[in-house]
Amino acid sequence: MPDRAMPDWSDVPKWLLPRPTLEDREFWEGAGRGELRIQHCSSCGRYQHYARLLCSHCGKQTLAWVTASGEGTVYSFTVIRQNGVPPFDERVPFVVATVDLDEDGARLIAAMPALDPGEARIGMRVRAAFRRAGDEFGFVDFVAAG
Amino acid sequence: MQQRVCIVGVGLSDGPVTPELNGVMLEAQAFRRALDDAGLEKDDVSGLASAGYGGMHEVALAEYLGLTPRWLESSSVGGSSFEFHAMHAYRAIQNGDVDTVAIVYGNNQLSASGRTLGTGGGGGGGRGGMALPLPMAYEFPTGLTLVGAYAMAAQRHMYEYGTKPEQLASIAVQTREHAGRNPRAMYRDPITVDDVMSSKLVADPLHKLDCCVISDGGCCVIVTTEERARDLPHRPVYVRGAAGGTTHHSIAAMTDMTRTAAAVSGPRAFAEAGITPTDVDVFAMYDSFTYTVLVVLEDLGFAAKGEGGAFVTDNGGNLRLGGALPTNTDGGGLSGTHPGMRGLFLLCEATRQLRGDAGDSQVAGAEIAVAHGSGGWLSTQGTVVLGTEGA
Numbered sequence: 008m009p010d011r012a013m014p015d016w017s018d019v020p021k022w023l024l025p026r027p028t029l030e031d032r033e034f035w036e037g038a039g040r041g042e043l044r045i046q047h048c049s050s051c052g053r054y055q056h057y058a059r060l061l062c063s064h065c066g067k068q069t070l071a072w073v074t075a076s077g078e079g080t081v082y083s084f085t086v087i088r089q090n091g092v093p094p095f096d097e098r099v100p101f102v103v104a105t106v107d108l109d110e111d112g113a114r115l116i117a118a119m120p121a122l123d124p125g126e127a128r129i130g131m132r133v134r135a136a137f138r139r140a141g142d143e144f145g146f147v148d149f150v151a152a153g
Numbered sequence: 154m155q156q157r158v159c160i161v162g163v164g165l166s167d168g169p170v171t172p173e174l175n176g177v178m179l180e181a182q183a184f185r186r187a188l189d190d191a192g193l194e195k196d197d198v199s200g201l202a203s204a205g206y207g208g209m210h211e212v213a214l215a216e217y218l219g220l221t222p223r224w225l226e227s228s229s230v231g232g233s234s235f236e237f238h239a240m241h242a243y244r245a246i247q248n249g250d251v252d253t254v255a256i257v258y259g260n261n262q263l264s265a266s267g268r269t270l271g272t273g274g275g276g277g278g279g280r281g282g283m284a285l286p287l288p289m290a291y292e293f294p295t296g297l298t299l300v301g302a303y304a305m306a307a308q309r310h311m312y313e314y315g316t317k318p319e320q321l322a323s324i325a326v327q328t329r330e331h332a333g334r335n336p337r338a339m340y341r342d343p344i345t346v347d348d349v350m351s352s353k354l355v356a357d358p359l360h361k362l363d364c365c366v367i368s369d370g371g372c373c374v375i376v377t378t379e380e381r382a383r384d385l386p387h388r389p390v391y392v393r394g395a396a397g398g399t400t401h402h403s404i405a406a407m408t409d410m411t412r413t414a415a416a417v418s419g420p421r422a423f424a425e426a427g428i429t430p431t432d433v434d435v436f437a438m439y440d441s442f443t444y445t446v447l448v449v450l451e452d453l454g455f456a457a458k459g460e461g462g463a464f465v466t467d468n469g470g471n472l473r474l475g476g477a478l479p480t481n482t483d484g485g486g487l488s489g490t491h492p493g494m495r496g497l498f499l500l501c502e503a504t505r506q507l508r509g510d511a512g513d514s515q516v517a518g519a520e521i522a523v524a525h526g527s528g529g530w531l532s533t534q535g536t537v538v539l540g541t542e543g544a
């Protein structure tokens with residue numbers, strides 16, 4: 008599946024930079040070094056994103072950070088054609104997807120800047136792609152797999 | 154013994170465009186009109202509910218109105234807050250904790266902020282350097298908008314059930330017909346499915362005309378005991394059942410985007426009222442987007458899961474006056490009034506219908522009405538069943 012010419016999403020305005028909290032610094036730092044960090048629960052065996060103190064599936068406090076495969080499937084998507092907030096106003100149209108990671112129970116919302124909006128499909132296989140967000144952190148985008 | 158509970162007064166502020174009135178002025182205007190409608194004065198009100206601003210708004214509003222209520226309620230769960238207020242007032246009045254409650258909301262969102270079509274920020278996110286609450290911190294940098302969140306849910310429904318954008322569009326068309334009968338509606342000229350389909354795509358599959366308007370406006374609904382209602386001028390409208398719930402906050406956590414908490418709140422409220430979906434004569438539904446209506450029609454059991462699209466277009470349009478389920482007979486949020494949150498206006502229109510006061514949009518002989526609010530990103534759902542005395 009052809010990706011369109013990668014639009015330049017590299018310029019991240021200061022106000023859009025992550026402001027890590029006690030709970031999610033690991034996620035943003037992981038993305039900065041090219042790893043998709045999520046939590047795994049040793050009680051129920053499921054995974055979750057975003058980071059929390061307790062497992063949202065079983066409620067136990069038995070979570071540990073792991074690096075996800077970065078592979079997933081599009082559960083749904085939309086093509087954003089109007090967004091009044093810079094810099095997104097100049098980026099439209101672009102795809103935003105809800106991605107079910109292969110790690111059961113973990114789902115995240117991600118931009119797919121490189122995907123031609125006409126190529127987006129529910130059920131398509133995708134993989135994580137990382138984009139710098141300042142010196143320490145990163146954003147997790149997705150691209151078509153394969 | 155539990156008290157029966159009635160709506161005895163409703164009031165609408167000026168609208169839908171009121172540059173000369175701020176939010177609290179709209180609330181006060183609606184409150185005064187609801188008192189007049191109910192034949193009450195302010196000191197008859199012993200409970201106050203409101204939401205939509207910062208913390209302690211209902212307290213500030215009480216002071217503004219010169220009230221010293223002993224019962225306060227400020228559930229703030231998005232646009233369905235007012236169905237939760239009605240539910241909680243109903244329970245409190247049933248149990249004798251309070252006897253007369255005013256539920257009030259007003260906002261000059263259009264005049265204050267203009268129309269951004271839900272595309273001004275992330276799925277509920279903000280900008281300008283403020284720390285974003287989880288999980289919006291993850292959504293906002295993706296460029297997702299509020300419309301986009303609903304659009305992803307609609308897209309999933311289309312994928313699972315073959316729902317067509319034209320079926321969503323039909324909801325907007327039928328609602329506009331009702332707006333044409335309401336001089337207070339924001340947009341009144343008839344539209345066609347083609348008009349909706351050719352309006353600008355905002356976030357696939359939702360077009361501009363699949364989205365609610367932004368207006369100014371205020372509303373007030375007064376709830377009291379049956380005993381007191383008997384002495385008041387209008388035919389009382391009875392609260393027959395109510396329930397609410399939530400499945401998620403952010404759209405990413407909506408495990409099944411084709412099913413909302415209305416699938417739980419609806420059956421509970423209907424069971425309490427002793428009704429089934431076919432008993433409902435008129436439906437006031439929070440139509441933030443056309444998809445919101447479609448998915449909740451299914452969740453409440455008006456149509457089987459996956460058949461909402463066929464339901465809205467069958468029979469020449471089942472949401473029309475004369476259809477199986479006249480819906481949003483005042484023009485809804487899609488064409489009528491939507492000042493930031495619409496939940497309270499649903500209770501107002503349902504009440505007017507059951508009194509026989511709905512003017513050119515009256516559903517003849519309406520005895521059972523359902524007001525259903527949806528808040529956030531399909532996050533919170535509240536169902537209130539209303540009926541006439543004999544129903």
Ligand SMILES: [Zn+2]
Binds near residue numbers: 048049051053062066
């Ligand atoms: Zn667990």
